[in-house]
Amino acid sequence: xxxxxxxxxxxxxxxxxxxxxxxxxxxxxxxxxxxxxxxxxxxxxxxxxxxxxxxxxxxxxxxxxxxxxxxxxxxxxxxxxxxxxxxxxxxxxxxxxxxxxxxxxxxxxxxxxxxxxxxxxxxxxxxxxxxxxxxxxxxxxxxxxxxxxxxxxxxxxxxxxxxxxxxxxxxxxxxxxxxxxxxxxxxxxxxxxxxxxxxxxxxxxxxxxxxxxxxxxxxxxxxxxxxxxxxxxxxxxxxxxxxxxxxxxxxxxxxxxxxxxxxxxxxxxxxxxxxxxxxxxxxxxxxxxxxxxxxxxxxxxxxxxxxxxxxxxxx
Amino acid sequence: xxxxxxxxxxxxxxxxxxxxxxxxxxxxxxxxxxxxxxxxxxxxxxxxxxxxxxxxxxxxxxxxxxxxxxxxxxxxxxxxxxxxxxxxxxxxxxxxxxxxxxxxxxxxxxxxxxxxxxxxxxxxxxxxxxxxxxxxxxxxxxxxxxxxxxxxxxxxxxxxxxxxxxxxxxxxxxxxxxxxxxxxxxxxxxxxxxxxxxxxxxxxxxxxxxxxxxxxxxxxxxxxxxxxxxxxxxxxxxxxxxxxxxxxxxxxxxxxxxxxxxxxxxxxxxxxxxxxxxxxxxxxxxxxxxxxxxxxxxxxxxx
Numbered sequence: 001x002x003x004x005x006x007x008x009x010x011x012x013x014x015x016x017x018x019x020x021x022x023x024x025x026x027x028x029x030x031x032x033x034x035x036x037x038x039x040x041x042x043x044x045x046x047x048x049x050x051x052x053x054x055x056x057x058x059x060x061x062x063x064x065x066x067x068x069x070x071x072x073x074x075x076x077x078x079x080x081x082x083x084x085x086x087x088x089x090x091x092x093x094x095x096x097x098x099x100x101x102x103x104x105x106x107x108x109x110x111x112x113x114x115x116x117x118x119x120x121x122x123x124x125x126x127x128x129x130x131x132x133x134x135x136x137x138x139x140x141x142x143x144x145x146x147x148x149x150x151x152x153x154x155x156x157x158x159x160x161x162x163x164x165x166x167x168x169x170x171x172x173x174x175x176x177x178x179x180x181x182x183x184x185x186x187x188x189x190x191x192x193x194x195x196x197x198x199x200x201x202x203x204x205x206x207x208x209x210x211x212x213x214x215x216x217x218x219x220x221x222x223x224x225x226x227x228x229x230x231x232x233x234x235x236x237x238x239x240x241x242x243x244x245x246x247x248x249x250x251x252x253x254x255x256x257x258x259x260x261x262x263x264x265x266x267x268x269x270x271x272x273x274x275x276x277x278x279x280x281x282x283x284x285x286x287x288x289x290x291x292x293x294x295x296x297x298x299x300x301x302x303x304x305x306x307x308x309x310x311x312x313x314x315x
Numbered sequence: 316x317x318x319x320x321x322x323x324x325x326x327x328x329x330x331x332x333x334x335x336x337x338x339x340x341x342x343x344x345x346x347x348x349x350x351x352x353x354x355x356x357x358x359x360x361x362x363x364x365x366x367x368x369x370x371x372x373x374x375x376x377x378x379x380x381x382x383x384x385x386x387x388x389x390x391x392x393x394x395x396x397x398x399x400x401x402x403x404x405x406x407x408x409x410x411x412x413x414x415x416x417x418x419x420x421x422x423x424x425x426x427x428x429x430x431x432x433x434x435x436x437x438x439x440x441x442x443x444x445x446x447x448x449x450x451x452x453x454x455x456x457x458x459x460x461x462x463x464x465x466x467x468x469x470x471x472x473x474x475x476x477x478x479x480x481x482x483x484x485x486x487x488x489x490x491x492x493x494x495x496x497x498x499x500x501x502x503x504x505x506x507x508x509x510x511x512x513x514x515x516x517x518x519x520x521x522x523x524x525x526x527x528x529x530x531x532x533x534x535x536x537x538x539x540x541x542x543x544x545x546x547x548x549x550x551x552x553x554x555x556x557x558x559x560x561x562x563x564x565x566x567x568x569x570x571x572x573x574x575x576x577x578x579x580x581x582x583x584x585x586x587x588x589x590x591x592x593x594x595x596x597x598x599x600x601x602x603x604x605x606x607x608x609x610x611x612x613x614x615x616x617x618x
Contacts, residue, residue: 011451014451015451015454015455015458018451018452018454018455019455019458019459022455022456022459026467026471029471030467030470030471133353136598136601136602136605137594137598139601140543140547140594140597140598140601141594141597142547142550142551142554142590142593142594142597143551144550144551144554144570145550145570145590145593145594148570148573148579148586148590149590151579152579152580152583156579156580249457249458249459249460249461250460250461252460252463253460253461253462253463254462256460256462256463256466257462257551257554257555260555261574271463271466272466272555275466275467275470275557278470283467283470284467286463287459287463287464287467290459290460290463291455291458291459291460292458294457294458294459294460295454295458298458
């Protein structure tokens with residue numbers, strides 16, 4: 001067990017280093033920070049001095065190590081536009097995004113786990129077909145189109161939900177106000193995730209239902225409900241953990257577009273405006289952060305696997 | 316001499332096998348595919364939409380970029396789906412947009428599948444250091460949220476049709492690589508591959524003529540989901556203004572206008588048709604992929 005976790009962490013370390021290299025390479029590819037300073041009033045000599053001051057005259061790999069050293073001390077560089085530190089900018093936008101992602105993940109699981117299990121238990125019934133068809137629809141609707149439909153329905157026609165922001169302007173906000181603003185973004189994110197989750201949990205559950213220990217459980221005569229909810233569901237934890245692990249990168253990606261549509265003041269909105277103004281230190285900071293979070297998410301998923309299913313071993 | 320005899324025996328065996336099984340592999344696949352009514356229906360829908368997209372220059376009533384009618388006119392007999400804000404025919408643009416979006420989806424899928432297959436074959440077959448390097452690199456690329464990577468790439472390179480295709484193609488291969496590697500790992504242990512190695516067959520032959528044909532089915536199924544995802548991503552990118560650039564129409568950038576409240580509330584004919592068409596196409600592709608998975612699976616009859 002301990003050996004498995006240790007091995008898994010050792011594999012993650014070169015990947016983490018590789019992620020920083022890719023991140024740095026993209027940032028270099030995007031252009032030198034000096035280009036932003038160039039203008040008619042900036043002399044060649046001033047540029048040269050700035051270049052030496054920023055260490056840009058040194059070979060690329062030395063620049064990389066200098067950057068890495070700064071990174072380890074928590075310095076992710078400074079925004080070209082606002083001159084704020086990238087870590088402070090990320091810190092101030094992280095909360096709303098985590099709130100949105102967390103609630104969406106929860107809602108999608110609350111939808112997908114019962115639906116997937118129902119569908120597997122009643123395989124080939126009308127209900128099963130309906131669930132599978134709806135799940136295909138959920139994963140096939142582009143998030144931004146579903147957002148437009150929802151805004152059209154709830155904001156324009158019914159006038160019950162606000163279409164943008166996190167709190168109503170001019171009011172103090174409060175949990176109820178934030179919740180009202182969250183309904184539509186959460187619906188969109190949860191729908192796209194629940195679509196693939198339902199099918200994954202259904203097929204995993206179908207496999208579990210064919211296992212010998214379930215036949216034994218049924219033969220004991222303890223009743224259908226007990227068999228499914230005590231024996232099968234416990235074993236379905238493994239696919240559910242997998243689903244959560246798979247969702248993390250999707251959540252980050254989905255949040256970028258959804259935050260843009262609903263003007264949700266989180267990391268995604270910040271990233272999109274940084275992309276618009278080509279503020280590469282901010283963009284790459286977000287990239288690095290999300291890549292590290294995804295990597296850690298996978299690591300935790302694998303470790304939880306081993307905890308949930310003792311038969312899993314690293315080959 | 317000895318080799319020749321073995322060869323003859325193999326020939327005979329093949330003949331016998333063909334006599335025994337009256338149905339060819341493709342026929343079996345087709346018969347199983349037809350059992351999925353929704354998928355069969357989806358295939359018809361896809362064929363119709365693709366046909367319309369291919370014939371767009373012939374059947375579109377107007378030029379897609381020509382200004383032919385009133386600004387933001389509602390659907391009428393002359394303009395079946397109305398006209399957009401600057402007086403272009405929405406139906407003509409929709410037909411051409413479908414063509415562009417399908418082109419992006421298909422090309423991006425082909426590129427990412429080829430990259431993924433080659434890397435997966437190499438990693439799975441050689442193992443050891445090559446496998447480790449390729450798979451760790453795959454892990455790294457997979458760690459970056461896909462759409463973020465695409466957005467960053469789109470902001471570095473000029474957005475445009477071919478750049479979008481290349482970006483989507485070069486970002487979407489890790490899944491295919493993992494799938495192929497897993498299949499190759501199990502195929503490498505089979506007797507027919509071992510036999511080829513012992514017989515001293517060239518590597519090229521073993522990889523491409525023995526191993527690859529046996530992984531085509533799962534690759535094909537996976538490619539359908541990549542196709543669906545690439546089309547969704549193209550739409551999202553173009554919607555955000557970082558994909559296919561106007562005046563060239565794509566299903567995503569036709570929806571771009573709906574970000575303004577007037578279009579959203581007063582001119583639904585501008586954003587509903589392209590949005591519904593994306594959903595229709597992606598749902599149909601997913602259904603076909605799902606039925607294909609079932610039809611190509613050699614074990615599906617036993618269940």
